[in-house]
Amino acid sequence: MKPTHITRALHAVLLANTIHIASVAVAAAPEELRSLVTGRVEAEYSSLFSIYTNLHAHPELSFMEVKTAALVAGELRGLGFTVTERVGKTGVVGVLNNGAGPTVLVRADMDGLPIKENSGVPYASTDVVKDISGEDQPAMHGCAHDTHIAGLIGTARVLASLKDRWSGTLVLIAQPAEEIVAGARAMLKEGLYTRFPKPDFAIALHTTSILPAGVIGYGEGPFLASVNSMDILVRGVGGHGSAPHTTKDPIVLASQIVLALQTIVSREVKPGATAVVTVGTIRGGLKRNVISDEVKLELTLRAFDDKVMEQLIASIRRICEGLARAAGVPDNRLPVVTLTPESVGVTSNDPALTRRLTAAFNEWLGTDRVKLHPPITGAEDFSEFGRTAEKLPICMWWVGGTDPAKFAESGRTGVPVPSNHSATFAPVPEPTLKACVTSMTAAVLELMGNARTAQPKAR
Numbered sequence: 001m002k003p004t005h006i007t008r009a010l011h012a013v014l015l016a017n018t019i020h021i022a023s024v025a026v027a028a029a030p031e032e033l034r035s036l037v038t039g040r041v042e043a044e045y046s047s048l049f050s051i052y053t054n055l056h057a058h059p060e061l062s063f064m065e066v067k068t069a070a071l072v073a074g075e076l077r078g079l080g081f082t083v084t085e086r087v088g089k090t091g092v093v094g095v096l097n098n099g100a101g102p103t104v105l106v107r108a109d110m111d112g113l114p115i116k117e118n119s120g121v122p123y124a125s126t127d128v129v130k131d132i133s134g135e136d137q138p139a140m141h142g143c144a145h146d147t148h149i150a151g152l153i154g155t156a157r158v159l160a161s162l163k164d165r166w167s168g169t170l171v172l173i174a175q176p177a178e179e180i181v182a183g184a185r186a187m188l189k190e191g192l193y194t195r196f197p198k199p200d201f202a203i204a205l206h207t208t209s210i211l212p213a214g215v216i217g218y219g220e221g222p223f224l225a226s227v228n229s230m231d232i233l234v235r236g237v238g239g240h241g242s243a244p245h246t247t248k249d250p251i252v253l254a255s256q257i258v259l260a261l262q263t264i265v266s267r268e269v270k271p272g273a274t275a276v277v278t279v280g281t282i283r284g285g286l287k288r289n290v291i292s293d294e295v296k297l298e299l300t301l302r303a304f305d306d307k308v309m310e311q312l313i314a315s316i317r318r319i320c321e322g323l324a325r326a327a328g329v330p331d332n333r334l335p336v337v338t339l340t341p342e343s344v345g346v347t348s349n350d351p352a353l354t355r356r357l358t359a360a361f362n363e364w365l366g367t368d369r370v371k372l373h374p375p376i377t378g379a380e381d382f383s384e385f386g387r388t389a390e391k392l393p394i395c396m397w398w399v400g401g402t403d404p405a406k407f408a409e410s411g412r413t414g415v416p417v418p419s420n421h422s423a424t425f426a427p428v429p430e431p432t433l434k435a436c437v438t439s440m441t442a443a444v445l446e447l448m449g450n451a452r453t454a455q456p457k458a459r
């Protein structure tokens with residue numbers, strides 16, 4: 001936090017003496033840079049608004065983001081980036097080399113969700129599109145990834161126009177398929193860190209209903225949970241419903257397993273550690289007088305600590321096998337426990353990087369618009385960018401999207417505002433989009449900018 005105080009003190013001195021400001025114009029770089037960026041963001045806003053509403057009206061589903069990818073690629077090319085398309089199916093990588101300095105990766109995700117929109121905004125989606133399996137689905141930007149893409153384009157435009165104010169290599173990526181937590185892995189697998197300049201930092205923002213529009217939420221360490229999707233196939237020995245003694249009933253066994261799983265969080269996980277074990281579906285049986293052969297359970301697991309997640313998985317395996325054995329299920333019919341690919345680790349914000357960016361947000365946006373936020377049990381595949389062998393420092397922050405009046409009303413009434421992934425969620429475009437561009441630009445300039453080194457003592 002020290003550099004912030006030094007800078008603030010310096011500003012106070014400079015602001016107190018207008019003659020000094022005039023005589024050391026370059027020295028007042030941070031203030032001047034901020035107002036320059038604010039002006040650029042204002043100038044770009046109507047264009048970004050129309051990009052945003054167009055994206056919102058025409059969402060594309062995971063790994064099907066063809067038009068969105070083409071839009072980003074065209075924009076970045078026009079700004080002088082070297083652009084590579086189809087990195088991880090529909091992913092886009094734009095690289096802007098701008099002299100010596102760090103390499104910073106900025107990630108925005110592109111996909112919408114298979115939800116029929118009911119937000120009531122004039123640019124609401126009515127589209128029905130193909131998902132990756134070829135099925136028709138209603139589509140909605142229910143997680144505000146459209147604001148991330150509009151924000152990425154805005155950030156690219158602002159930074160491309162201020163190339164004399166930063167140096168290093170900027171890598172902007174439009175990532176596919178976040179909603180199925182597959183896009184980040186797909187891009188990494190196709191050489192994101194080997195075919196392109198290897199980043200020193202990876203940063204991203206996410207627009208959210210849980211903060212008023214324009215407010216930034218930050219947190220060091222665990223910021224979003226790890227999620228594991230698990231399938232359990234409970235197998236028994238079927239038979240006639242009138243003769244249970246000749247069977248091993250998987251419905252009874254599955255019922256015991258569901259109840260026993262509830263004791264993992266309450267009895268096995270250390271109090272204070274966050275963990276969720278939810279059995280979301282249970283399907284078994286076809287007819288009342290038939291004891292079926294199998295029951296299928298679908299679970300979601302959440303934790304903020306990889307060790308806790310490992311504990312949950314091990315406990316579930318133990319309980320399934322133990323209860324099946326207790327029920328006398330033969331060895332070759334024991335439950336099959338599978339982790340599906342829709343699983344991802346904890347998103348853990350690098351503390352030093354987070355502190356640095358938070359100090360910049362405070363300076364750029366004012367402390368009343370920058371709030372510490374506790375971790376949430378949602379998950380993000382942005383975490384993958386920090387989980388490779390390189391162990392890159394990563395940081396994601398929230399950008400509030402909820403109308404402040406509605407947010408305040410919700411606080412009074414206790415009625416929650418529509419959340420991300422709800423059919424009625426619709427962030428207010430202003431100031432949300434401006435906060436996306438401003439916070440991302442501030443973050444990049446903090447990491448790559450030369451404003452701080454242009455202080456009077458350095459000249």
Ligand SMILES: [Zn+2]
Nearest residue numbers: 143179420421
């Ligand atoms: Zn989402």
Ligand SMILES: [Zn+2]
Nearest residue numbers: 143145178206
């Ligand atoms: Zn999202």
